[in-house]
Amino acid sequence: MLRLKLLFICLALFMASAKADEGMWIPALLKKYNIKDMKKAGFKLSAEDVYDINKICLKDAIVGLGKGSRPTTFSGSGSFISSTGLVLTNHHTVVSYLHKHSSDEHNYLRDGFYASTKEEELPAKGLTLSRLIRMEDVTAHLKEGTDTLSAQEASRLMNARGKKLVEAVNTNATITADIKAYFGGTQLFLQVYEVYRDVRIVAMPPLSLGKFGGENDNWKWPRQSADFGILRVYGNSNNESLKYSITNQPITPVNHLELSLKGYEEDDFAMVYGFPGGTKQYLTARAIQQVAEVKNYHGIKIRDAKMAIITDAMNSSEELWLKYSDYMAKTSNSLLRWKAESRGIEKLDLVNLKKEEEKKFIAWVNSSAELKAKYGDVIIGIESCVARLDTLEKLNLYVFEAGINGGNFVSFAGKFDMLNAICSRKNVNEKRLNKELRNLRVGVSNFFNDYDLETEKKFLKVMVKLYDENVGDSLKPSQIVEARKKYNGNFDQYIDEAFEQSIFSSKDKVNKFLKYFTKEDAEKIDNDPVFQLCLSYFLINKDHVMRQRGKVRKEYGKYHTLYLGGIREMKEGEKLVPDANRSLRVSFGQIKGINDEGVEYTYVSSLNDLVEKNQENSKIYPVPEAYAQSCKEAIESTKKTIPTCFISNCHTTGGNSGSAVLNAKGKLIGLNFDSAGNGLVGDYKFMPELTRQISVDIRYVRFVLENQLKAKALLEEWK
Template sequence: MKRILLLFTFLLSFAQMRADEGMWLLMLIKRLNGVDMQKEGLHLTPEEIYSVNNSSLKDAIVSFGGFCTGEIVSDKGLIFTNHHCGYGAVAAASTPEKDYLKNGFWALKQKDEFNAKNLYVRFLVRMDDATQRINSKLNNSMTPTERKAIIEAETKAIESENSENGKYTVVVKDFFNGNEFYYFVYQDYKDIRLVGAPPSSLGKFGGDTDNWEWPRHTDDFTVFRVYADATGNPAEYSPSNVPLKPKHHLPVSLKGFKPGDFAMILGYPGRTNRYLTSYGIQQMVNRDYPAWVEASKIAMDVMKKYMDKDKATQLSYASQYASVANYWKNRQGTIDAVDKNGTISDKQKIEATYRAWSVQPGNEIYDGVLEDIEAYYKQVSDRNVERNYSAQLSRNAKYISLAFQLGSVLNTYAQLDMQGRLAMKPKVEAAIKSAYENFNTNLEGEMLSTMVSLYKLKVTNRDVASNTILGLDANNLSNVAYSSIFANKTSATNFILNPDRLKLDADPLWKIAKGIAADQKANTEKFIKVDDNFAKNNRLFLAGLMKAMPEKKFYPDANSTMRLTYGSIDTLPIRSDRNYFGVTENYYTDMEGLIGKYKKDDEEFDLPQRVIDLYNMKDFGQYADAAGHMPVNFLSNNDITGGNSGSPVIDGDGNLIGIAFDGNSEALSGDIVFEPEWQKTINVDIRFVLWTIDKYAGARRLIDELTLVRDENTPADTKTKAVPAKSKAKSKK
């Protein structure tokens, strides 16, 4: 009965939600009879979006590398995603002599497409509800250990029942703070090849200055391709593999759009925390995020110092720097947005409603939960701050993580007899090669000293601090690292030739890494009961809140599973402090603005001369808007977060109109609260993507793979076969 009531509340709340809020599980679409998405402009049936037995939109959407989203756009497995999603792969393929990050890369023939090492894409095969199955074995009187054991046992059983002997990857996820459970069946493809990337002056135009800001003029895309074996099944990289023939690919629209037009996004949003309490938000913006921001900025400064000196270092650390910089600006923006938008006071009003409901007869199990949550944050506040400084130390000071991971491998190797070492040697050599692939010893020595020094300065509560770190001499740490077995690739390789367990046990960096790991483990164990009780209170709070506020829209937080968000092309108010370069309808930017921002030789706003020449000639081809301008970026009011990068923006007929790549600074609190007035998605117009591929790069063969959809207002291009606007999907109005 409890499950029925919970589901009813879920469905009712969906029926009353705004069209632009929420990240929805695809399998629930056809059950949500209270919502008529067709009234908003959708011309597809639920089965055309999500189907297990027939091809549907879901079959064209992939989890890209586990950290972004991509979409299949041709019957030969061509993938579009963001430039910043493919950034690491492009950087890894670059050398000072062949700098694909700076100059771009285009495979003008299929044979020129090359393997993007360590990348994979994941297709969703199906999903299903496991809530009744798991919850029927759980109750609130169980200890956390008992509850965890049951969930793990059921998870293993579900994985075994659905993996088909390893053919599929099966993932069980909890939703609504552990009140519901669903499982997902995936198929992973590991032969992914780089096909095209614009130069960073286009793909990253605006740099950190424009990041999270509107108006934008960024050509944020890269092109990859999925390869499979001759039967279409996943396979490791092989020259004999062939392009995958997908179940579905997205047609690409050249028709354009206007404010109010339907727009939906499918993708893999990483994490939101929309039901975080006011106490959690206060901890986040007052203590956790400030620590993250400070540590990230210091790490960025160290990287930048060495990246500016050496081209090879710049390429090696480009992806790491970009990632840290992105989160650095996001975290600071979240702090500012929470304060500006009154997020905490809004949460407190909701909590007052919960409290009034929880004291009513029959609701005793929910009474006092918020007070316990408040007490929890007071108890773990210093621990959480320590975690942020520690996480940034481990993330940016590679000597620590490298010594711990590689040390474990070398320790095992040193204990083997001669025959065992011979068998293990290739694995150890591969581990060493990978560990030092993008490694500047001088940078890492300074990074280690700097981050340890910051930790010792900021983590003042010795009850939660790492005694190992507190005992280090930060000024001498770089010398300690340079004298270690793990100092560089050569010293680590020499150990293989002369393995000595006593030498390894005495290695200072190995001892430091093990000591930090032991401290972290002890700290985690110290708070196990506290954290377990918090998880239970969080679960009860959300279950009670859904009952206390049946009129409120409740939807599951993002957790890296495929979601759909729908809304429309939308505008932001014009701001007096921004230059819109003649655009008066503030939902798009065009090439005039791109050229207007151009600064020759500037790190963030330089442009290739060819782009400027094509603009001056107004050579926009079939990609120009009906009004004559070359569109670049546009806004929609879709609800997305990290992980949605690279997600397709799809019109009401199922056609691709753009690629999502960013949010706006006015709503950087969006992961914890949806801001309907301010929250927008910034997208690269698919017409600008195609213009770059065709006119700028001359990679016409890729355009010829696409299914183009146009209308009478689309500029003619006799070179390309295009599907007329009155397609099968259009006829379903």
């Protein structure tokens, strides 16, 4: 798949010397830019041991987590840990796949899961794992002869050339390629992957251990989370339509990581190897202000309201706890991240720090007429675009966070629009109509099995009210404006009455409608009051968010790219840090404690901490009773501290979840799963004194396998 992201890849600068090396570095360029610094920090291997296309190396043990037709749009990371195809990743990156197998009879979220035999392993349907085979700098080839072309013509030519490169690689279903842009599109790499589509779940701890501390501890340190899951990869099929192995045999990976159980000390070298998502290290002051005061502020307001509804639902019954556990985790994760980001921005006084950087840039621009002609309008242009985007970014948040993704019902109801569209045509395609009806019947079953209608109605009531309070009438669904007048702002009454008149008022009613559906019934969908509200969000997104916001963002992108070009020119000869862009990266630093708000925290947490938390508040920190007893016995018998998690000042971000954490000899010591609060501002500016990535100690992973999951055979296999 081809992705040429030429306009919105941000550029970060290497601005301060520190023991932690800022940035998530391109593995293929370590020898040129980083290996000397890595050696000084304590690394014992060579650059070729980390990345090489001519010999087996560490990169061959690292995989990115993707889905279906988009296997290289990575949402997390993992690593091979055995010659029998075992893969280690985070609990939170793959728990949704286990959730699909959970039921009242087999509550795997509550109890955990372990397949003692390969026959018991559960398919992670839709999950793909991809291993990078090679990277190739194709900048010169793609850009050859484009200097004299217009931007549009150059982009068209580069895309055509890139498509040919990718097509030449994509010869079967197991190999895919894409092209990723770095430094604002000034450097372009072809990346070739082997894709594994038959992935099965082997072991996963109960939610109480995998997400120990839940939302109370998320983005915080110290932690005691056993945030891991173990998968197994089976042999690929050369037929793309066959998602599972014909031979039904696990693969023997090219390489797998060696295990280290020796532990670590403070200031020891640490390296994180994985697929970080995206960072924005070089936003201007005005753009940072928008992040804090518009995006995060309103995002927090909306998700706080959602969390209240989810919490009430989950506390009301075991059935709803099971249905909404995964949704709660997804909702709270970004909520707490936004809160931590905003705290970090304030703590660093980041807006003013960025203003000082801009002053230096402006002074440099004004140092010559040539530079002034080239870059003189850049900052003014960016600020103008950001000012116009304030309203549109806010609208985007409410359309998606409070509208389309305000709960789970809007997207469900929106699926009926296609049925309406098919029937609106003069000559209705009966084959396509029947196929759509079959798809909708499956969708109805899935929706009502996965979610609770009354809870989803509560989402609609609260989200409609929030939308009304925060968005101007000209950008609201007409249904909301009319309901405010008709019901005097009582949106609860509006939603209740809308559902009374709707085909969506119950599972039976929707199924009956679809069972006896004829093309003449399409009008009933179009006139349905609930469908009208849901569809209106999609229309506002189309007319205002996609068009207007898209237009301004495109203009902003041009100024931002020019800004990056100016910074590169100003800093010519200095080591530059590419922003993360869902490609394989290395970050390195030291295992190190932290001073947070005047409190000193050590670099490692222990099993004793888990036991104490559980005893003090078992509601917030629940663990299985037998496991709690095992912990106490282990502490007593060893008379030593048993480590659970540790922190380092390596630079990480979203997508690094599940990344291997390696010691100076390249051996596995931990698994990245989170970052500590204020350090989340590292997406916008890396600060080694604030940044701490959190890892589960590999020894604790094995402790949980032994004492909770009783996975003796797995421990024997993974040595």
